[in-house]
Amino acid sequence: xxxxxxxxxxxxxAYTFFIGGSPSVKRAGLMFVLGVLLYILDRDRxxxxxxxxxxxxxxxxxxxxxxxxxxxxxxxATFGIVYLSNYIKKKLDSYLPGYLTILISMSLAASIxxxxxxxxxxxxxxxxxxxxxxxIIPITALILLLSIIIIAxxxxxxxxxxFVARLDAFFVSLLFMLNAVFSYVPPISFRFNVxxxxxxxxxxxxxxxxxxxxxxRKKSLNPVIPVI
Numbered sequence: 452x453x454x455x456x457x458x459x460x461x462x463x464x465a466y467t468f469f470i471g472g473s474p475s476v477k478r479a480g481l482m483f484v485l486g487v488l489l490y491i492l493d494r495d496r497x498x499x500x501x502x503x504x505x506x507x508x509x510x511x512x513x514x515x516x517x518x519x520x521x522x523x524x525x526x527x528a529t530f531g532i533v534y535l536s537n538y539i540k541k542k543l544d545s546y547l548p549g550y551l552t553i554l555i556s557m558s559l560a561a562s563i564x565x566x567x568x569x570x571x572x573x574x575x576x577x578x579x580x581x582x583x584x585x586x587i588i589p590i591t592a593l594i595l596l597l598s599i600i601i602i603a604x605x606x607x608x609x610x611x612x613x614f615v616a617r618l619d620a621f622f623v624s625l626l627f628m629l630n631a632v633f634s635y636v637p638p639i640s641f642r643f644n645v646x647x648x649x650x651x652x653x654x655x656x657x658x659x660x661x662x663x664x665x666x667x668r669k670k671s672l673n674p675v676i677p678v679i
Contacts, residue, residue, distance in 0.1 A: 456487045462599050474516060475525035481505045498533040502526065520572045524565050531564030532557050538666050558584035563658060567651045583633045587626065594622050
């Protein structure tokens with residue numbers, strides 16, 4: 452298992468550099484590698500502490516990242532998924548099928564914590580993103596998996612890598628098609644006055660406190676799936 456995790460970590464790192472290393476990709480790659488390290492060392496994997504450590508690495512490497520909206524959206528979305536998704540899923544389990552509750556809970560949790568960032572940078576928030584994520588998240592995960600497989604088998608078995616690449620290209624085309632479809636949905640969005648730093652801090656403080664209160668009662672502070 453250790454050897455397998457090390458091999459996968461190598462390909463994840465290579466893939467991160469291969470696609471350019473945007474803040475969200477770097478965050479995911481670093482969280483995965485650190486998670487593997489904790490597994491090898493037989494340490495408990497506290498996802499919130501893991502997010503905090505990765506955030507600290509980014510700040511030490513490039514403090515200006517704090518002004519990058521992609522960086523902020525990636526971290527706050529991940530924090531929301533870790534902190535809230537399981538609680539939301541348990542509330543929905545009685546009404547919806549299991550896999551659907553996972554997608555909805557992840558989308559809602561991420562949206563709750565990215566809401567003030569969207570308002571601060573773009574001045575509006577659209578409900579369409581919550582619905583779109585339910586369809587886009589599984590396809591994006593599949594594209595990522597197939598891309599890593601291509602990198603792994605390309606030097607060894609070219610014909611198979613070409614087949615997987617064509618399959619990957621199909622799902623990429625499907626993803627673009629879905630993006631186009633959702634772009635034609637009537638742009639019902641809610642506009643807000645851009646909040647200052649005190650307003651954003653107050654929002655996060657209130658949401659996190661309320662979430663902690665209810666989560667502590669239910670003892671459900673775990674993500675619905677491993678977050679990378």
